[in-house]
Amino acid sequence: MKPISYFLACFLIFTACATAHGSGQSLADGRLTRDALRTIKVFENAQQVNGTPKVIAKKIVQRPDAKGMWLEQWTIKRRDKQVDYDLRFVPSPGGGTNVSVSVHH
Numbered sequence: 001m002k003p004i005s006y007f008l009a010c011f012l013i014f015t016a017c018a019t020a021h022g023s024g025q026s027l028a029d030g031r032l033t034r035d036a037l038r039t040i041k042v043f044e045n046a047q048q049v050n051g052t053p054k055v056i057a058k059k060i061v062q063r064p065d066a067k068g069m070w071l072e073q074w075t076i077k078r079r080d081k082q083v084d085y086d087l088r089f090v091p092s093p094g095g096g097t098n099v100s101v102s103v104h105h
Helices: 002-018 030-046
Strands: 054-062 070-078 081-091 097-103
Touching: 030 070, 030 081, 030 097
Parallel strands: none
Antiparallel strands: 054 070, 070 081, 081 097
C-alpha cells in the first residue's frame, strides 16, 4: 500500500471511531453504533442541520426487555450545541436490529 493510501485509510478509520465513541455505556456494538449515527445524521439532515454529529455521551435508559428491545440516550455535539437523543433498539424478526431516533424532551 502506498504511504498516502495508508495514511488516508488510517485517517478515515480514526475519524469514524472518533465520532462514534463517547463517555458512558451503550449496548450497541461497533456496527450498530455506526448505524445509529447514520440514523441521527439522516434525522438532522431532514431538519437542515449540517455537519458531522459527534457522540459525547451515552447512557442506557432501559435494559433489554423480554423481546430484546432497549432504550438509550445519546448526547450529540453539533457545532457549538449539544442535543440529547432517545434511541430505541428493536431486534428485527429477519435478523439485525432496527434503530429509531427522536430528540429527547
